[in-house]
Amino acid sequence: MKRTPAVVLSILAAALPFRGAAAQGTEERLSRIADLEDRRTLGEDGGLIALSRDAEPAVRERAVVALGRIQDAAAADALVLLLADEVVEVRRAAAFALGQTLAPQAVEPLQAALADPDPELRALATEALGKMKSKESRAAVERLLGDPEPAVRELAALALGKLGEADSIEALRRALDREPRPDPEFEWRILYAIGRIGGPAAVPLLSAATTRRTVLSRTFAALFLARIATPSCEAPLRELATDPEPMVAASAARGLASFPGEPAEQALARALAHPNFHVRGEAARALAAIRTRRRIPALERALEKDPSRTVRRAAFHALVRLAHPAAEARLRELIPVAGVDTESAWLLVAAAGAIGERVAAGGDPEATRLAGEIFRGESSLAGPRAPPGVDVARAAILEGAAAAPSENEEAFALLLSGLAIPDLAVRGTAADALRSRGDARAVGALAEAYKDSLTREGEYEVREYLVEALSAIDDPSVLPLLEKALADPAPSVREVAANSIEKRTGKRPEVAILPATYRAPPAGLEPRPGAASRVTFETEKGTIEIDLYPADAPAHVANFLSLIEKGFYDGKTIHRVVWPFVVQGGDPRGDGWGDAGYTIRDEVGRRRFVRGTLGMPKAGKDTGGCQFFVAHLPTPHLDGNYTVFGQVVVGLSVLDSLEVGDRILSARAVGR
Known part of the structure; x- marks a missing residue:
């Protein structure tokens, strides 16, 4: 006879009372947990699981947090038991950890937790079921759209978006229409979920959002209409492109790139005159995508006269894309001077991406010649603060060429030549692009590039891409190469190799987890009295102040403060801006591929990414370092995947004004 979820939980609760006497002090046990978490192991004797049953609630909770970060399926049964812990903080931590572990045996207990009297636990259980894509939980999650607690309703909507069931759109529509003026936070999450599910049923609801009063509602409507991109999406996108809010208008302008024709072209021409530079930049890129030559004069004016470097680069990209x-x-003319002039360098990079797109489209001998000229240029990255130049332009060409169909031999030859640089x-961009091809002819070049990369410091991300590209190739010669990669110095590379070998052979090899290069000092494990909790960034556009979260991400905060104290960020550039998504900086190379020579472990927690949240970018699990990003808007797809370690409290308008190439003049810790 099948037990109901409530019965299951009562049985699990009966197994919990183990509370052996503590042989060690609380601080020593917490230190032991931190060590096991850092080494990404449950302990030779399963010590971390034992600590999750400690008599001290704080120790149990901290052990559960560590289990969630390690994400070892062997801990799933212990985490399920802890859903019935008598201390609500432990139950909450267990629900979140199960969502990180994705163990199928947790579905039924998590469904039972949806009825818990604690609203935060209900919300976390809902979120976990969404991450697990538990289709059988859909009806239960839909009912929570009517929960009396706003946080539960909001996470229920997002969970339905992750489940991706088209039948949920009707429940989301009813929730949206339940009140004439729904709560703005609930409203945008409903529209986000509808857009994530997508399909024909989503389009009318997203289209109707053009009149919603909430900026985030209109923004997500525009973003998802752009993603769906069926003919019925064009008219609402044209309307949204006139929105006075830059987030909305820029998202809509980007979406109009899918609609060649006079109506979209006219809307983009108007957007090219928008007062916000983000909108003008997206309009320029979209005009290139729809292949209209009638707007070349307007693009030339933007290139010569627009005050924003973002728009000038986008206009140059468009003009080169239009040949x-x-x-x-x-x-x-730019190729020989890109290494000594910053503006020329960035224009070259913008144009190089357009050349790559033309190579990918095929049948363009001039684009192939231009690509060859750039590939024969001299490297310009001579120092840590040198402007991006020929090397970054080469990468931009390869990124554009990555979309080429498999039969495009010119693009394939270009990608192979990139591996030799x-x-x-x-090299990293070439490897990443070759991953989608799975062409056995690339095995030799990939193997040689991997061998060469092993001799160079700080190239773990490149080797990860190289091993992923090899993994995508169905050829007997690949397996011995993957087995060699099991000895790679970087854990993320070894993990990729092990996953690929397991898929090929059905057996998972042992993967050693080595200590991180960087370890937070023990004093950083908890907030220290009088320690800095705020940092100030002075940029070319103004001041940004950020509150840090040492209790949530001690290693990240300690690392960040250490770099700030050394002056590491002073003079660094903002190297990536995707509007409205993130601003990214802190790279010593200035192109997104640099690092500080070490990595730190992820400290993913329950804080969610909202507007102004500070997060740690990464190339794979546990590969954070010196770079950072700040979100322009809520980004639910990052929740539970990236470490949150701070929040902008002053300077959101400055954040919005940052462009690629803007400099961080100084970074200082407050209170030290």
């Missing part, structure tokens, strides 16, 4: 002869001539960005 405008004057732009191609200027591109050739030792620059991080060039």
Whole structure:
């Protein structure tokens, strides 16, 4: 006879009372947990699981947090038991950890937790079921759209978006229409979920959001209409492109790139005159995508006169993409000076991406010639603060060429030539692009690039891409290469190799987890009296102040403060801006491929990414370091995947104004 979830939990609760006498002090046990978490192991004797049954609630909770970060399925049964702990903080931690572990045996207990009297636990259980894509939980999660607690309703909506069941759109519509003026936080999450589910049923509801009063509702409507991109999406996107809010208008302008034709072209021409530079930049890129030459004069004016470097670069990209002869001539002039002039360097990179797109489209001998000229140029990244130049332009070409169909031999040859260039960005981009091809002809070049990369410091991300590209190739010669990669110095590379070997052979090899290069000092495990909790960034555009979260991410905060004290961020550039998504900086190379020479473990927790949240970018699990990003808007797809370690409290308008190439003048800790 099948037990109901409530019965299951009562049986699990009966197994919990183990509370052996503590042989060690609380601080010593907490230190032991931190060590096991850092080494990403349950302990030779399963010590971390034993600590999750400690008599001290704080120790149990901390052990559960560690189990969630390690994500070892062997801990799932212990975490299920802890859903019935008598201390609600432990139950909450267990629900979140099960969502990180994705163990199928947790579905029924998590469903039972949806009825818990604690609203935060209900919300966390809902979120976990969404991460697990538990289709059988859909009806139960839909009912929580009517929960009296706003946080539960909000996470129920997002969970339905992750489940991705088209039948849930009707329940989401009813929740949206339940009140004439729904709570704005609930409203945007409903529209986000509807957009994530997608399909024909989503389009009318997203289209109707053009009149919603909440900026985030209109923004997510525009983003998902752009993603769905069926003919019925064009009219609402044209309307949203006129929105006075830059987040909305820029998202809509980007979406209009899928609709060649006079109506979309006219809307983009108007957007090219929008007062916000983000919108103008997206309009320029979209005009190139719809292949209209009628707007070349407007793009030329933008290139020469727009005050924003973002718009000038986008306009140059568009002109080169449209094969405008004057732009191609200027591109050739930029190649020899890109290493000494910042503006020329960034224009070259923008144009190089367009060249790659033309190579990918095929049948464009001039694009192939231009790509060859850039690949024969001299490397410009001579120092940590040198402007991006030929090497970054080469990578941009390869990124554009990555979309080429498999039969495009010119693009394939270009990607292979990229593997032979030792620059991080060039080789890494080539490997990443080859991953989608699975072409056995690339095995030799990939193997040689991997061998060469092992001799160079700080290239774990490149090797990860190289091993992933090898993993995508169905050829007997690949297996011995993957077995060699099991001895790679980088844990993330070894993990990729092990996963691929398991898929090929059905057996998972042992993967050693070595100590991290960087370890937070023990004093950083908890907030210290008088320690800095706020940092100030002075940028070319103004001041940004960020509150840090040492209790949630001690290693990240300790690392961040250490780098700030050394002056590491002073003079660094903002190297990535995706509007409205994130601003990213802190790279010593200035192109997104640099690091500080070490990695730190993820400290993923329950804080969610909202507007202004500070997070740690990574190339794979446990590969954070010196770079950072700040979110322009809530980003639910990052929740539970990236470490949150701070929040902007002053300067959101400055954040919005940052462009690629803007400098961080100084970074200082407050209170030290």
